[in-house]
Amino acid sequence: MAASGTATDLASVYRDLHAHPELAFQETRTAAIVAGRLRALGYDTTTAVGRTGVVGVLRNGDGPTALLRADMDALPVGERTGLPYASTAHGTDGAGEAVPLMHACGHDMHVTCLLGAAAELAARRSTWRGTALLVFQPAEETGDGARAMVDDGLYERFGRPAVVLGQHVAPLPAGLLGLHPGPAFAASDSLTVVLHGRGGHGSRPEAAVDPVLMAAATVMRLQGIVSREVAGSSTAVLTVGALHAGTRGNIIADRAELQLSIRTFDTAVRDTVLAAVERVVRAEAAASAAPRDPETVLTQSFPAVVNDARAAALVERAFTAGLGPGRVVDPGPVTGSEDVGILATAADAPCVYWLLGGADPAPFASVRDPETLKEITRGLPSNHSPHYAPVIEPTLTTGVGALVTAARAWLPVPS
Secondary structure, eight states, rough: OOGOHHHHHHHHHHHHHHHOOOOOOOOOOHHHHHHHHHHTOOEEEEEEEEEEEEEEEEEESSSEEEEEHHHHHHHSOOOOOOOOOOOOOOEOTTTSSSSOOBOOOHHHHHHHHHHHHHHHHHHHHOOOOOEEEEEOOOOOTTTTHHHHHHHTHHHHOOOOOOOEEEEEEEEEEETEEOOOSSEEEEEEEEEEEEEOOOOEETTTTGGGGHHHHHHHHHHHHHOOOOOOOSOOOOOOOOOOOOEEEEETTEOOEEEEEEEEEEESHHHHHHHHHHHHHHHHHHHHHHTTTTOOOOOOEEEEEEEOOOOOHHHHOOOOOOOOHHOOOOEEEEEOOOEEESHHHHHHHHHTOOEEEEEEEESSSSGGGGGOOOHHHHHHHHHHHHHTTTTEEEEEEHHHHHHHHHHHHHHHHHHHHOO
């Protein structure tokens, strides 16, 4: 591996990125670090693709193009890991609010692993031929980044890949990879619902229409959609993640706002859930004699990530041959969401996207039973938690190796 890809060097890069997180479409410092390192490795490097994205291209003779993708953005979360390199950064979100910043989803690990893979591919050109297309994507957390890069001419400017490859760190034991063929990550829909009441004094509720009571009834009724309108053989998740209303205890507000997150794998189930949300919201508003109809706005939507079965089997065989037996598990479908599938659909290329174990492997050392493995995993801090942070090793070495191995599965060895 080239000097700029050594384990010590990459660990230093990771700690730096972790300590300096940036929100969606604000990843200017991260993008500059990525671009500088790619250029030093000999990649044709372009910045500001899809606003803050970076693309690196390494052409190595005739052959197919393999796209390797990493996302760069962080979250508005205050870090509580206690790590010496923990983030203390603050920023301003899209609504103009001051927020703490943290790489609570592990995108800093994704970037570092792809930089390591870039160094490995550049240093060992004699072992493959074709084109390595490295995409460092902004704004995954908002679901906008992949689409922004595609709309900015990603494939017209840099060529269409034969495959889209990538990984997401997760609380599996470090050293393991999780790969599931077929629907692997759920589709995501985010909704904002505004319920209108009639404001008044808290001592005279009869003269007002209370949107807080309306919102409480709506939240409770929404929770019946999955349990009573989605078949047991299907999967859906509906979460009301935020409820905002009022300013003081003795004032009845005139509006309440709900923010919803919906995850599905099947488009028919998605349609059922979205229609039920609209029906429930309108019915609860009518039951409360709301003075105005409620407003439901779809604020974010991206499709399920579907791993092509043949491509996934090819990559899994490569993982076993290159990384050793017993390193790949099937985690089943993950109800978390990702916009990487947009890159594959836009290119009309197969997608292979896997989980990268990032948890301390010690508690899992003697575990062989899959159910026990899942039970231990459920007790660990997960992505988006203020306590979440992968162990640097062997996560980093495994992640670099997985990306390089998957790329080489598509980029043939010179004859």
